[in-house]
Amino acid sequence: MTLPNFRLDQQTALVTGAASGIGRGIALGLAAAGANVACFDLPETPLGEVCDEIMNAGQRAIAVPGDVMDGDILSDAVRDAESELGPLTLAVNSAGIANAAPAEEMPLSQWQRVIEINVTGVFLSCQAEGRAMLERGRGAIVNIASMSGSIVNRGLLQAHYNASKAAVVHLSRSLAMEWAHRGIRVNSISPGYTATPMNLRPEVAEQVVKFEADTPLGRMATVDELVGPAIFLLSDAASFCTGVDLLVDGGFTCW
Numbered sequence: 001m002t003l004p005n006f007r008l009d010q011q012t013a014l015v016t017g018a019a020s021g022i023g024r025g026i027a028l029g030l031a032a033a034g035a036n037v038a039c040f041d042l043p044e045t046p047l048g049e050v051c052d053e054i055m056n057a058g059q060r061a062i063a064v065p066g067d068v069m070d071g072d073i074l075s076d077a078v079r080d081a082e083s084e085l086g087p088l089t090l091a092v093n094s095a096g097i098a099n100a101a102p103a104e105e106m107p108l109s110q111w112q113r114v115i116e117i118n119v120t121g122v123f124l125s126c127q128a129e130g131r132a133m134l135e136r137g138r139g140a141i142v143n144i145a146s147m148s149g150s151i152v153n154r155g156l157l158q159a160h161y162n163a164s165k166a167a168v169v170h171l172s173r174s175l176a177m178e179w180a181h182r183g184i185r186v187n188s189i190s191p192g193y194t195a196t197p198m199n200l201r202p203e204v205a206e207q208v209v210k211f212e213a214d215t216p217l218g219r220m221a222t223v224d225e226l227v228g229p230a231i232f233l234l235s236d237a238a239s240f241c242t243g244v245d246l247l248v249d250g251g252f253t254c255w
């Protein structure tokens with residue numbers, strides 16, 4: 001048999017949360033696999049560096065600043081990606097936030113902000129991306145959920161975050177079923193503890209040693225270790241995968 005095709009040549013990708021952490025790493029990875037990339041992140045978060053790095057590697061890139069809570073901005077970003085880079089066939093939705101508070105003390109505004117960015121933001125991103133992909137009957141979307149959507153992280157008081165990530169997993173499955181017969185695959189990746197700025201938050205600083213001890217592989221993931229799974233799920237090598245949640249957690253959820 002011939003080797004499955006893991007390449008993404010000539011395709012256009014949109015990546016949300018592309019300025020930092022997992023989104024940034026995946027944006028660079030998709031470019032290394034041959035895609036041109038529209039990099040979406042908050043306007044106050046510089047996207048020039050990741051775009052330069054993609055262009056230096058020989059692919060095209062544009063910055064599309066905006067907030068995932070704004071569906072019109074996301075539609076504009078898709079339009080700009082298509083006019084500058086070509087028809088959108090790939091998307092990775094990595095924008096997200098985390099924080100912590102005891103459930104009984106959590107202000108409603110804190111709950112709502114995490115749900116709005118992590119759940120509604122992923123829905124609006126998929127909606128804008130899906131509308132463009134459905135017109136041509138071709139596309140693949142990966143949403144970045146978390147193992148916190150399947151397990152509860154011992155010692156972390158983040159009921160809102162855990163609930164938001166469970167919602168991302170089931171949202172992804174739901175969209176996968178709505179769009180399966182229309183040429184669009186939707187999957188999620190659930191990372192375990194990953195060495196990104198999110199894990200430099202003051203409230204988790206003391207816990208990182210414990211995170212590593214609790215992970216069967218004995219360490220956090222590097223951002224680069226999320227790239228292969230994302231390329232796989234977006235590529236033709238995963239042509240029969242839709243509605244999958246791929247846990248990339250160093251074995252954490254086995255224990």
Ligand SMILES: NC(=O)c1ccc[n+]([C@@H]2O[C@H](COP(=O)([O-])OP(=O)(O)OC[C@H]3O[C@@H](n4cnc5c(N)ncnc54)[C@H](O)[C@@H]3O)[C@@H](O)[C@H]2O)c1
Pocket residue numbers: 016017018019020021022023040041042045066067068069094095096097098117121144145146147190191192193194195196197198199
């Ligand atoms: N780091 C981990 O251990 C870990 C584990 C599991 C899942 N995740 C998930 O991976 C994703 C990326 O996390 P990360 O660790 O790379 O975090 P990060 O903070 O390094 O990157 C997140 C990016 O999302 C952007 N963003 C936040 N709110 C936004 C909004 N409203 N609109 C547009 N962009 C916005 C931020 O500006 C930032 O660039 C998140 O969804 C997170 O929940 C992270």
